[in-house]
Amino acid sequence: MNAKLESGVTSLPVTRQTFDEVLVPTYAPAAMVPVRAAGLDVWDQEGKHYLDFTSGIAVSSLGHCNPLLVDAVTRQVNTLWHLGNGYTNEPVLRLASILTAATFADRAFFCNSGAEANEAALKLARKYAHTKFGPHKSRIVSCLSSFHGRTLFTVSVGGQPKYTEGFEPLPQEINHIAYNDIESARTAITDDVAAVIVEPIQGEGGVIPGDIDFLKALRELCDKTGALLVFDEVQSGVGRTGALYDYMNVGVTPDILTSAKALGNGYPIGAMLTTDEIAQHFNVGSHGTTYGGNPLAATVALNVVEQINQPSFLARVNEASAKLFAQLEKLSNDFPQLFGKPRGKGLLIGLPMAEGNKGRAKDYTKTAEKLGLMLLIAGPDVVRLAPALVVSDEQLIEADRIMRDAAQAFIAG
Template sequence: MSYLADLGEIYLAPNYEREPIIFVRGEGTRLFTDKGEEYLDFTAGIAVCNLGHAHPQLVQVLKEQAECLWHTSNLYYTEPQVRLAKKLVELSFGDKVFFANSGTEAVEAALKLARRWAYQNFGGSKYKFISLKNSFHGRTLGSLSVTGQPKYWEGFEPLVPGVVFVEPNDLQELKETFDETVCAIIMEPIQGEGGVYPLTQEFIAQAKELCQKYSALLIFDEIQTGLGRTGRLFAYEHYGIEPDVMCLAKALANGLPLSAMIAKKEVIDFLTPGSHASTFGGNPIACAVGCKVVEMISDPTFLEEVELKGKVIMEKLRAYQEEYPGLIKQVRGKGLLIGIEFAIEVKPIYQELLKRRILTTTPKPNVLRLSPPLIINYREIDYFMIQLEEILKDIKT
């Protein structure tokens, strides 16, 4: 390892299993190490840098805002925050926006809002959350409590009470679980950290119907799927079903800390002064960059390209699935959020790609996740596919 990596081992908390790689610069879809090595990024910082690294238009906006205003606190208005809120409302189902810094904070805000909305309208008996098994919503105590993967709970229990988990896409279990005590159901349209599992149209439609029947809120966690990742600006657009509340983060400022909770007026108006806050949430620099990000990604031509690139990758992967049926079990996803489920542990494939200087992630032991910057080009896609096929051939032989 390098000297800097050695220092990291000494001084950084051991909560990440880091590769001994030091990145010092990024450009587009490429990352460069302190040794001058070039990597092709098929992670985008886990669906964060949707417009790639050091995009010149974003850098220019950041510089201009940094020379103007950094922070005032949310006791006052700033132009970038108001402009970004307006853009998000105009492009979504929502009416108002709350800004924070991270995805887990957006989820916390949504959970608190749901409880408060229910309490104000129906009293304390309506408090329960329904979440999905295999879901991931964050690592703070509230968001962890609605995360349906027990491996993340170890050592942190007891969790926040009042959460019930159902199997994704199980219509009968969902119907049996709903009752008058439910204040909200939270779900990812595609379970990203769970291994890239899309929810079905029927399941989301039934969740919406049950929310209406029992006066509960439908919360979409679009932290990983939002901002163009699936080929639409928001993943809920694929289903034609609007939530009551939506959580965004990751790609919103292309790597700067920024998240948003968007909700309908009749819900979010219960978030009255003093009920919730965020000191750094919606700071002028992040929001200025966020405005440019949303402007660029919401372009219909841009989104059409994302959808097309995703189809190209999926078609090639499904051809590999037919060619190597003993290796690839399933290919899942939408747009440029793709999961490849293998019949074997994926670590050797991940490591071989890393040796070839291609970055991917492994949300499950047998799943390789692809979430490249949305600006990736077809030549880079072809290069990745060639490298992957060479690895599959070697494994097969």
């Protein structure tokens, strides 16, 4: 061990500068370092308070350090942590049971992230097509501006070239169509397509809801060609859009659904849900993961789903959504030089920057952060709001006040 770390490693003083010294520079985090949180409240190293309207990129939907989740995971920590996939465990069996009972699916596969869930979905789709139709049916169709993860396969399927530059050669037989463009879909989805993967609401691509007619057309084209329809609900799932999963809002049922982010409220877990017929093409040894479905992650997710998948809880999400949309509409009207009209669904909302301020979404969020409000971006042109689903009316009002102050400060320069 390095001499300077021989004692007191767990209490080693660290700052934001430490990130630049010891971590691979794949991120450019904020200057402040959060150290404590509860609900939607966050405090940094200096003791400054922030209202968190990011929920860890639509993850901590029940709030930071949710007492029920803390209690559940503490009990599991003192019971059973990890077994490996040579054994099953009670929490994962209960989690699979509750998810299949609540959705179209018959089977669940658990992993550690949304990227892994999408990787599993795409591998399964190709395996299914290869077995049922032959190796010629292998092409995958995705949408421009989509985001499906950072593995080489999923980042290639995502329709954003900035994430694939320098990683060539990329996996083959992947094509991209314009989002919400039915004619583009009809041209691309032919008999050699194994899977069509789509976000029912694009998150990283700018918070753009899928047109119901477009999503229905994808379903019809998949039925016609024998392709599997995969809904990536990593960001939109587990209550974020006011239903347990957004496919329930749009009335289009996929063949495979992927879930992560809010499923674990900050504890890493991902899930791929599908039908009996499709699941059988993943036989023993054809896919796997060391940590997927471990008792700790499954316990957290089980309690998350039980809390969120209640009519009263989802009704409150839709109520809070209506109030937040109304606030943002008024904000846009009051600052037309700064913002366009809000868009999105539930508590996943994008606020586009107005024409004269395109590319400056990050500048605005930095201004809001200085005033005590944590916000996200969805590309350079869109401010993204994804507060915990337990956000109160008082917190909505406080966020509106800070956003207005931030708008004034932003305009003043």
